[in-house]
Amino acid sequence: MELIAIYPDPPPPDLARTLDMAGYRWKAVASADEAARSEPAGGWAGAVVAADQDPDGAWAVCRALRKRDTPVAPLLVLVGGGQLADLELRDELFDDFCLSPFHPMELQARLRHLFFRGADTTRPDVVEHDGLALNLETYQASIEGRPLDLTYMEYELLKFLAQNPGKVFTREMLLSRVWGYEYYGGARTVDVHIRRLRAKLGEEHANLIQTVRSVGYRFGQSRWGG
Amino acid sequence: MLDQQRDYVLRTVEERGVRLIRLWFTDVLGNLKSFAISPAELENALEDGMTFDGSSIDGFSRVQESDVLAMPDPNTFEVLPWSDPKAVEARVFCDIHNLDGTPFEGDPRQVLRRNLRAAHDRGFTFYVSPDIEFFYFAPPQPGMAPVPLDEGSFFDLTTTDVAGTLRKETIRTLETMSIPVEYSFHEDSPSQHEIDLRHTDALTMADSIMTFRLVVREAAAKQGVHATFMPKPLEGVQGSGMHLHLSLFDGDDNAFYDADDAYHLSPVAKQFMAGLLHHAAEITAITNQTVNSYKRLVPGFEAPVHISWARNNRSGLIRVPIAKRGNPSATRLEYRSPDPACNPYLAFSVLLAAGLRGVEQGYELPAEADANLFELDDQALSGLGIDTLPQSLSDSLRVMERSTLVREALGEHIFEWFLRNKRSEWRAYKTHVSQFELNRYLRTL
Numbered sequence: 234m235e236l237i238a239i240y241p242d243p244p245p246p247d248l249a250r251t252l253d254m255a256g257y258r259w260k261a262v263a264s265a266d267e268a269a270r271s272e273p274a275g276g277w278a279g280a281v282v283a284a285d286q287d288p289d290g291a292w293a294v295c296r297a298l299r300k301r302d303t304p305v306a307p308l309l310v311l312v313g314g315g316q317l318a319d320l321e322l323r324d325e326l327f328d329d330f331c332l333s334p335f336h337p338m339e340l341q342a343r344l345r346h347l348f349f350r351g352a353d354t355t356r357p358d359v360v361e362h363d364g365l366a367l368n369l370e371t372y373q374a375s376i377e378g379r380p381l382d383l384t385y386m387e388y389e390l391l392k393f394l395a396q397n398p399g400k401v402f403t404r405e406m407l408l409s410r411v412w413g414y415e416y417y418g419g420a421r422t423v424d425v426h427i428r429r430l431r432a433k434l435g436e437e438h439a440n441l442i443q444t445v446r447s448v449g450y451r452f453g454q455s456r457w458g459g
Numbered sequence: 460m461l462d463q464q465r466d467y468v469l470r471t472v473e474e475r476g477v478r479l480i481r482l483w484f485t486d487v488l489g490n491l492k493s494f495a496i497s498p499a500e501l502e503n504a505l506e507d508g509m510t511f512d513g514s515s516i517d518g519f520s521r522v523q524e525s526d527v528l529a530m531p532d533p534n535t536f537e538v539l540p541w542s543d544p545k546a547v548e549a550r551v552f553c554d555i556h557n558l559d560g561t562p563f564e565g566d567p568r569q570v571l572r573r574n575l576r577a578a579h580d581r582g583f584t585f586y587v588s589p590d591i592e593f594f595y596f597a598p599p600q601p602g603m604a605p606v607p608l609d610e611g612s613f614f615d616l617t618t619t620d621v622a623g624t625l626r627k628e629t630i631r632t633l634e635t636m637s638i639p640v641e642y643s644f645h646e647d648s649p650s651q652h653e654i655d656l657r658h659t660d661a662l663t664m665a666d667s668i669m670t671f672r673l674v675v676r677e678a679a680a681k682q683g684v685h686a687t688f689m690p691k692p693l694e695g696v697q698g699s700g701m702h703l704h705l706s707l708f709d710g711d712d713n714a715f716y717d718a719d720d721a722y723h724l725s726p727v728a729k730q731f732m733a734g735l736l737h738h739a740a741e742i743t744a745i746t747n748q749t750v751n752s753y754k755r756l757v758p759g760f761e762a763p764v765h766i767s768w769a770r771n772n773r774s775g776l777i778r779v780p781i782a783k784r785g786n787p788s789a790t791r792l793e794y795r796s797p798d799p800a801c802n803p804y805l806a807f808s809v810l811l812a813a814g815l816r817g818v819e820q821g822y823e824l825p826a827e828a829d830a831n832l833f834e835l836d837d838q839a840l841s842g843l844g845i846d847t848l849p850q851s852l853s854d855s856l857r858v859m860e861r862s863t864l865v866r867e868a869l870g871e872h873i874f875e876w877f878l879r880n881k882r883s884e885w886r887a888y889k890t891h892v893s894q895f896e897l898n899r900y901l902r903t904l
Contacts, residue, residue: 382538385467432634
């Protein structure tokens, strides 16, 4: 199970306990910024936002997690009994809700159902594309069946791109999603690593990673065939 | 992040069946050093480092404590493409620490890290892209002149281009080791080749140059050819240089670029260049560290002799290449004196320190020298305020030993050791009676 984000930090103790009991891996975040900063390279697997203490902060976090190119899903929001009206007109910000205080069994059942529904979109252990195969479990990459030896950052960058084929990413997006904000090399680092990846992919596969002029990079073909 | 990197390395070793991991580091003179460990020891090495006796390494020895700690940098872990597929080997660059965990002051990689941190504290990332020249010769025989593989010249294309095939093979290997090549061609001199690498941050590039020299030599040796980075192996033809294209980035912006300037150079670029020029003589012992280096830095070839700059004048020390239109990120300075026999970690360290000193103290950039300086006499040059680079290793060392800038950039340990080692190289050279002297004096005097 990949990492899910929970808000706020520190989280309500009964929420943390319930998630632990059910075997979810989670990380508490104190703000939308922190959710972006501490996001794992593969993205959050989902989120649980407790809105009963600080509703404004909580909805801001929901909005930040959902209003992005790859919205975080599934997202469950915990609301107090007096807050049911707040759910109105916010349908796009959550996938399900649970009344707080909650019954642990109910929350677990809702999460199980959400993650089951999401299962067809959750990422497989092997990403394959045009002769390239990335085994996410063993960290091994291969091209046309022969091993492709990558450094850690090259692997992380290729994994991120290959998991999001057809999408255009700016250098800044790649830097923040793959390297994390603490890296100070700047977006040039992304260019350097893209060039290294292309070199390793070899001439016939170098075009798996395309440069989108004055925007950034795209893995594989555009969804619109461009 | 570090934990994930370690996991990645350990898992790769397991999955790829790596049998041997070579721990790489560099001595003060820029020689690649290595010792190997088995996969069973790797986890421990990544966590706590590997202790070894530093006294066997040039420039590492100290009076009392001689044990040091090699800490692998997991981000540099690479499977070696030339290893036997049935017994795969990998390498990882190491930072050398004292046993108490502090950076070891004799480790060139740590010296560069320290200088890069100083730049980073001012908001700058230092990027370098080198043009590396070298020669292919028949395997050298003791006492004999080097024998070039071909008599080809610039961009020569022949069907039996052994050296060309070798170069292609070398480039393929470099690219599989994360070292992208920008251009490669046959240079002016017989059997001389040039490979230009794509820019990276300075630490990665210093590592890449260490790998590069090994790959070029290994690939050649496999074909029974000797590759050399000796600065001037043949008299009367061009030597091998390593021009360095330097730039500073402030986040995503090239700190050297200014759209409004006539040269498209920012004040930072001009001050950095002024710093390089002002301290050029002091850092030359590091960028050109052998007796032989100074036989390359003579008039009449493409190597610089004078401490000057210009946009399109290859006789000066610094050239400002004209960046392609609309590409501010390509604005850079080309520092032309270094040769490929230098220690890249130390060379990058002193270049950065010299440039940053110019920025810090707001040095004034001298006027551009766009005349062919080789055609001007000494009087005309001194009228222009143009000095020459040190003419010999001995001259270089004399300027260096008075330089607080170089002392600070290298740290006391390396500064002292380097001077001692190089003075003894100079003494050994001075006692040698050369063929030149015999030819010139034996009969007539």
